Amino acid sequence: MKNYNILQVLILDDEIDFTEELKDYFQNSGFISFSANTVKDGYDILSKNEIDLLILDVRLPSENGLDILKNVKALYPNIEVIMVSAHGDMDTVIQAIRLGAFDYMRKPLRFIDLQIALERTQKYLQMQRKLADMEEKHSLITKNIQTSIGHHFIGKSPQIIEIFELAKTASKYSDVNVLITGESGTGKEIIARIIHYMSQHSENYFGAINCSSITESLMESEFFGHKKGSFTGAISDKKGLFEVCHEGTLFLDEIADMPYTIQPKILRAIEEKIITRVGDTKPIRTNFRIISATNYDLQKLVDENKFRLDLLHRLNTLHIHIPPLRERTEDIAPLLIDFIEEFSIKINKPIQHISEKVFEMLKKYSFPGNVRELRNLTERAIILCKGNSLEVHDFPLPAINKKNLTPAKSGDARVNLVQKEIEIIRKALDACEYNQSVAAESLGISRHALIRKMRKHGITIVKQEEPGEMLGSESAGS
Ligand SMILES: Nc1ncnc2c1ncn2[C@@H]1O[C@H](COP(=O)(O)OP(=O)(O)OP(=O)(O)O)[C@@H](O)[C@H]1O
Numbered sequence: 001m002k003n004y005n006i007l008q009v010l011i012l013d014d015e016i017d018f019t020e021e022l023k024d025y026f027q028n029s030g031f032i033s034f035s036a037n038t039v040k041d042g043y044d045i046l047s048k049n050e051i052d053l054l055i056l057d058v059r060l061p062s063e064n065g066l067d068i069l070k071n072v073k074a075l076y077p078n079i080e081v082i083m084v085s086a087h088g089d090m091d092t093v094i095q096a097i098r099l100g101a102f103d104y105m106r107k108p109l110r111f112i113d114l115q116i117a118l119e120r121t122q123k124y125l126q127m128q129r130k131l132a133d134m135e136e137k138h139s140l141i142t143k144n145i146q147t148s149i150g151h152h153f154i155g156k157s158p159q160i161i162e163i164f165e166l167a168k169t170a171s172k173y174s175d176v177n178v179l180i181t182g183e184s185g186t187g188k189e190i191i192a193r194i195i196h197y198m199s200q201h202s203e204n205y206f207g208a209i210n211c212s213s214i215t216e217s218l219m220e221s222e223f224f225g226h227k228k229g230s231f232t233g234a235i236s237d238k239k240g241l242f243e244v245c246h247e248g249t250l251f252l253d254e255i256a257d258m259p260y261t262i263q264p265k266i267l268r269a270i271e272e273k274i275i276t277r278v279g280d281t282k283p284i285r286t287n288f289r290i291i292s293a294t295n296y297d298l299q300k301l302v303d304e305n306k307f308r309l310d311l312l313h314r315l316n317t318l319h320i321h322i323p324p325l326r327e328r329t330e331d332i333a334p335l336l337i338d339f340i341e342e343f344s345i346k347i348n349k350p351i352q353h354i355s356e357k358v359f360e361m362l363k364k365y366s367f368p369g370n371v372r373e374l375r376n377l378t379e380r381a382i383i384l385c386k387g388n389s390l391e392v393h394d395f396p397l398p399a400i401n402k403k404n405l406t407p408a409k410s411g412d413a414r415v416n417l418v419q420k421e422i423e424i425i426r427k428a429l430d431a432c433e434y435n436q437s438v439a440a441e442s443l444g445i446s447r448h449a450l451i452r453k454m455r456k457h458g459i460t461i462v463k464q465e466e467p468g469e470m471l472g473s474e475s476a477g478s
């Protein structure tokens with residue numbers, strides 16, 4: 001590993017006195033330093049040495065400093081550049097920073113400024129190296145798969161490593177259906193994508209459908225496709241997901257919200273691998289793998305007659321459970337570092353230091369929103385932090401959750417969210433005189449999902465003439 005305690009510095013400036021003076025200064029401060037007074041000599045030194053820091057004059061007689069900066073950044077992206085400008089050259093400085101210069105200094109140079117700039121660069125480079133090491137160690141997937149799924153997959157806890165091994169096994173057996181369970185934000189969808197993109201069918205379609213966001217009436221056509229004219233709005237023939245995902249993967253997200261009435265049809269399609277489009281009679285053979293995900297206990301729903309046992313058995317050939325982040329706290333630090341890297345690049349705000357107290361505090365937090373919440377908290381912290389260091393106050397956690405490892409019961413953002421959901425559901429029901437199908441349609445969820453949410457929140461619909469009675473075909477114990 002490169003030692004960033006000893007920086008190698010190159011000073012490129014046409015003034016010989018200036019470069020010699022700086023060179024001596026760096027040497028005396030324990031750095032390895034080089035000087036060049038022509039652009040050609042500069043490139044020559046860059047090509048032969050592992051330079052970490054380039055001190056570059058904005059104005060050189062033969063070439064514009066900004067062009068050199070651009071070129072150096074393209075050839076050696078890991079070299080940091082500090083620009084040296086004359087007084088009153090602010091526009092050039094701004095341009096230089098935009099082009100990726102790390103810092104700038106004014107002539108005449110004060111040694112104190114130089115000292116500060118050097119310390120900053122050194123710390124930054126050390127952090128960059130740490131981030132790179134962390135990523136090498138804790139990213140469990142290759143760059144190719146990372147590109148396909150659009151995310152890193154980070155973790156070092158025994159639980160996450162075992163999950164990754166299971167996903168690798170699942171990817172080898174493409175006729176095995178996989179059920180992924182875990183709280184919201186634990187990474188169920190990432191695992192589903194990893195299984196698909198690590199499999200030999202990665203070139204084929206990965207189709208994802210969220211069972212709670214599609215209305216019951218459209219569901220059949222979504223899965224099976226339809227023939228032109230089979231219902232109002234069917235203006236042309238359409239392939240359904242079962243067909244589109246031939247030799248690929250169909251990801252059924254929030255499977256618990258799959259309407260009970262459609263479950264037998266889905267089961268038959270999965271078992272027989274032969275489907276017919278809505279309004280058609282022609283059988284179509286198709287071969288697909290089902291990966292489903294839920295944060296509900298499906299066995300409990302089976303016991304309550306809300307989910308079919310035979311379908312559960314079909315979906316559940318391999319079960320992968322992702323534990324909540326609070327039960328695998330070793331993953332917090334590598335995830336945090338990965339997210340810092342992602343957002344500091346996106347927001348263009350290099351972070352040089354993370355207070356140890358941040359790690360300690362996050363380890364104690366219960367993370368009701370799991371990895372997604374950590375990601376959001378990190379983005380927010382980087383946007384709001386002053387300077388280049390992340391401190392405890394940059395992560396404002398809901399107070400009640402700081403000491404308590406169990407999810408909050410009241411008084412926090414989650415409760416507000418629940419109240420908001422109740423309000424929205426009531427409004428939608430009010431607006432359509434309590435017709436659940438219409439309300440579900442207007443909310444963009446299935447009637448089944450609406451009824452489940454109403455039960456969960458204890459929302460009852462009271463008929464004017466018969467107070468206390470529930471409307472709708474299904475009884476409503478909450
Ligand atoms: N191990 C991980 N490494 C990197 N990022 C992760 C990891 N796990 C989750 N994430 C990130 O957290 C966010 C949520 O992940 P994902 O959507 O897969 O969760 P989910 O379990 O499907 O959530 P929900 O139940 O709400 O649909 C995503 O931004 C994802 O990139």
Ligand SMILES: [Mg+2]
Pocket residue numbers: 188189253
């Ligand atoms: Mg999801």
